[in-house]
Amino acid sequence: xSVRIKDxxxxxxxxxxxxxxxxxxxxxxxxETKQLILKTAKEMGYSPNTFAQRLxxxxxxxxxxxxxxxxxRFSDPYFSELLAGIGNKAADLGFDLLVSTRSPGPxxxxxxxxxxxxxxxxxxxxxxxxxxxxxxxxxxxxxxPFVAFGRTDDCxxxxxxxxDGYFGMxxxxxxxxxxxxxxxxxxxPPQDLAFSEKRLAGLQAGLAxxxxxxxxxxxxxxxxxxxxxYQLGGELLDxxxxxxxxxxxxxxxxxxxxSAAQDRGLVVGEDVSITGFDDxxxxxxxxxxxxxxxxxxxxxxxxxxxxxxxxICEEIQDLQQVLLKPExxxxxxxxxxx
Amino acid sequence: xSVRIKDxxxxxxxxxxxxxxxxxxxxxxxxETKQLILKTAKEMGYSPNTFAQRLxxxxxxxxxxxxxxxxxRFSDPYFSELLAGIGNKAADLGFDLLVSTRSPGPxxxxxxxxxxxxxxxxxxxxxxxxxxxxxxxxxxxxxxPFVAFGRTDDCxxxxxxxxDGYFGMxxxxxxxxxxxxxxxxxxxPPQDLAFSEKRLAGLQAGLAxxxxxxxxxxxxxxxxxxxxxYQLGGELLDxxxxxxxxxxxxxxxxxxxxSAAQDRGLVVGEDVSITGFDDxxxxxxxxxxxxxxxxxxxxxxxxxxxxxxxxICEEIQDLQQVLLKPExxxxxxxxxxx
DNA sequence: AGTATAAACCAAAACGTTTTGGATGTCAAC
DNA sequence: GTTGACATCCAAAACGTTTTGGTTTATACT
Numbered sequence: 001x002s003v004r005i006k007d008x009x010x011x012x013x014x015x016x017x018x019x020x021x022x023x024x025x026x027x028x029x030x031x032e033t034k035q036l037i038l039k040t041a042k043e044m045g046y047s048p049n050t051f052a053q054r055l056x057x058x059x060x061x062x063x064x065x066x067x068x069x070x071x072x073r074f075s076d077p078y079f080s081e082l083l084a085g086i087g088n089k090a091a092d093l094g095f096d097l098l099v100s101t102r103s104p105g106p107x108x109x110x111x112x113x114x115x116x117x118x119x120x121x122x123x124x125x126x127x128x129x130x131x132x133x134x135x136x137x138x139x140x141x142x143x144x145p146f147v148a149f150g151r152t153d154d155c156x157x158x159x160x161x162x163x164d165g166y167f168g169m170x171x172x173x174x175x176x177x178x179x180x181x182x183x184x185x186x187x188x189p190p191q192d193l194a195f196s197e198k199r200l201a202g203l204q205a206g207l208a209x210x211x212x213x214x215x216x217x218x219x220x221x222x223x224x225x226x227x228x229x230y231q232l233g234g235e236l237l238d239x240x241x242x243x244x245x246x247x248x249x250x251x252x253x254x255x256x257x258x259s260a261a262q263d264r265g266l267v268v269g270e271d272v273s274i275t276g277f278d279d280x281x282x283x284x285x286x287x288x289x290x291x292x293x294x295x296x297x298x299x300x301x302x303x304x305x306x307x308x309x310x311x312i313c314e315e316i317q318d319l320q321q322v323l324l325k326p327e328x329x330x331x332x333x334x335x336x337x338x
Numbered sequence: 339x340s341v342r343i344k345d346x347x348x349x350x351x352x353x354x355x356x357x358x359x360x361x362x363x364x365x366x367x368x369x370e371t372k373q374l375i376l377k378t379a380k381e382m383g384y385s386p387n388t389f390a391q392r393l394x395x396x397x398x399x400x401x402x403x404x405x406x407x408x409x410x411r412f413s414d415p416y417f418s419e420l421l422a423g424i425g426n427k428a429a430d431l432g433f434d435l436l437v438s439t440r441s442p443g444p445x446x447x448x449x450x451x452x453x454x455x456x457x458x459x460x461x462x463x464x465x466x467x468x469x470x471x472x473x474x475x476x477x478x479x480x481x482x483p484f485v486a487f488g489r490t491d492d493c494x495x496x497x498x499x500x501x502d503g504y505f506g507m508x509x510x511x512x513x514x515x516x517x518x519x520x521x522x523x524x525x526x527p528p529q530d531l532a533f534s535e536k537r538l539a540g541l542q543a544g545l546a547x548x549x550x551x552x553x554x555x556x557x558x559x560x561x562x563x564x565x566x567x568y569q570l571g572g573e574l575l576d577x578x579x580x581x582x583x584x585x586x587x588x589x590x591x592x593x594x595x596x597s598a599a600q601d602r603g604l605v606v607g608e609d610v611s612i613t614g615f616d617d618x619x620x621x622x623x624x625x626x627x628x629x630x631x632x633x634x635x636x637x638x639x640x641x642x643x644x645x646x647x648x649x650i651c652e653e654i655q656d657l658q659q660v661l662l663k664p665e666x667x668x669x670x671x672x673x674x675x676x
Numbered sequence: 677a678g679t680a681t682a683a684a685c686c687a688a689a690a691c692g693t694t695t696t697g698g699a700t701g702t703c704a705a706c
Numbered sequence: 707g708t709t710g711a712c713a714t715c716c717a718a719a720a721c722g723t724t725t726t727g728g729t730t731t732a733t734a735c736t
Contacts, residue, residue: 016686028683049393055389055723056724072636073637080415083418094577096436098434098435101429117385119340236454256623259624261629285597296410356716359695367714371714389692389693390691393692394692394693
């Protein structure tokens, strides 16, 4: 069916070894032979059998990405962008990307185990880290290469890239407080996610600079979807003493809050101020355009991927820990409280 | 390092053949031996080397998915949901999913070529089909298995799943026309995409039932992002004789149009009616909730994947062509024109 | 002439499976 | 006691590479 090295070898009357070495650019092949082999290989339409190479080389040139899908309808623009960042970088560096989608839990861990045991990937990218992250503990315990996007409660033993959520929320807090808001509410990500408490802490720290605190009743925990933003935002706005500003911990929830506000006849950016986090492309064209914190997700995907591949190829062995300073993007979803 | 069949064979004093056959459940192994082998394999923590198996079996148990990323910031909730549908089904059926992200063009085609030549995948899922689809022509010319999500101008030679965009837009047209709108505008997908003209034709057919036609000046072509919906929606609304209803060909663009309308002080669902297409989860929680056409993207992902795997395993050889009847989801972004 | 060096090549082993085509032994039937 | 059927097992080949550890030949140096 398809052309093997053996076929080329027979055609040019050389050994398999010589053909292989010529193809791989070794210099113990005479220039003429090399030329001939390359030409013949091309003519015959040779291309190597990947699995044979991988079996022999004992590496898969593949990186694994297991996306945690929280709901059955996993609809998140954030992840498609991250995926593109990872995928393009992997392709540039000659690696395959093996993607799996699993909801958090035992099945997810089994998937990691299976991919490692079958030697199908050389390393993993772990996304959306949890405070106590079983995936990371497992990978650490097996000594398997990975790079995380996000930190954990105990993250000095592995490489990661993360945005500085504390700092980002501090910027938000300072901005909102600077706008003279005092009744400030917040919709947090699920508690078990690592960035949840960092963002809360940053928000509180920023407010503290203005001698403000976050009232208990103004804190809600969402699941990062627009739906939950809508529901929790609605609850907050229906409070007898309703907040004048609502800080959502991602853009999607912020959009939900905006809908809830508009539902109640409130004008966003007038009657109530709302902020997001992530700066997904949509947030520039919402109504009103959303004030948020920019996170260069595409680039982060590329960085994480490159760090992992470097680590696999053993160009790097020390830990790399990158913390990105996010930037506040001021648009029109907030105004000063009078 | 890791346990091989050979190691088990030595331990139980049987041949490699017998161990392999026991592990694979053949019945020419005595029950006691089989028991022993299975137990020993477990004890020793054996798991097969995937690449050795694939090399021998001459199949990759992997399906390829090359996502066409239009913009550098590829941010589309639709695709993450599709990916989850495909990924979960693939995992259920014991297949790996190899994902690549490439913008349409020569690089994209090379990626298909490379994956086929390296025998890295057993088949492809082709998404977001174009009228004249080079990817499909290429796969057809090489006789390589694939299933498409979407049709093309010439689609009687391959298997696909598609929603009936013609029918869906007809539903929209009938609904809008039934609401007594006459000045109806439309924002189409990029012309080269296969569903573009189908949706336009369906819209026109639906309107024709009410003796309405689409004015030339009311037709725009977007790129399916919220941004383009915002810009083109703005253009339409700034027309001297502005439309009273705007039909966007996907939800994301509809959101953009909604923002443009609100920007101009118009109340969506009052002063102007707007519809979408896809029914992504977000559309239920926009303001106002979006009237749209439902497309079961997650399920479609699963179907396409299953069809492909069946085809690869040769359980099916005849073409399978599935056309899904979509459903109109009426929410609050439209009202009757008075 | 003899010796070292370098250039060009190659046979065979290795990677870890599955499959082919038997071999061996036991038992029942004639 | 031969025959056939059956159960159990296995050596060796195959999948398509890369690598190891050479050999051979020509050239340069003493």
